[in-house]
Amino acid sequence: MAEQPLYTRSQLALRNGQDRDEIWVAYRGLIYDVTRSRLWKRGNHYEHWAGQDLTRELDQDAPHTPNVFDRFPVIGRL
Numbered sequence: 001m002a003e004q005p006l007y008t009r010s011q012l013a014l015r016n017g018q019d020r021d022e023i024w025v026a027y028r029g030l031i032y033d034v035t036r037s038r039l040w041k042r043g044n045h046y047e048h049w050a051g052q053d054l055t056r057e058l059d060q061d062a063p064h065t066p067n068v069f070d071r072f073p074v075i076g077r078l
Contacts, residue, residue: 005076007031009053012078016051017043024075026053032072053078 012031015024023035023043034040034050043050048057058066 004030004074007076007078009078012053013051016049017041019051023050025050026055026078027058027066027069028055029078030069030074031076031078032069033075034072037072 012024012026014020015022017023017035017040021035022033023037023040024031024033025040025048026032034045037045039045040050048054062068
């Protein structure tokens with residue numbers, strides 16, 4: 001697998017589903033493109049907001065395992 005591009009938190013924040021069409025979230029150092037997920041259509045999924053690192057909040061209270069991200073493409077590293 002080729003080296004993934006590195007993005008800053010500011011670049012990630014722009015992909016929140018409102019400022020641009022892309023909807024990205026970061027988890028454990030990787031950035032996932034969740035744009036095509038119907039659960040992220042407006043840039044949020046329950047109390048979680050796109051365009052940010054969700055590692056801490058998902059590790060604390062997500063009702064699912066980290067494998068939920070397996071269905072989304074990794075587009076970079078945070």
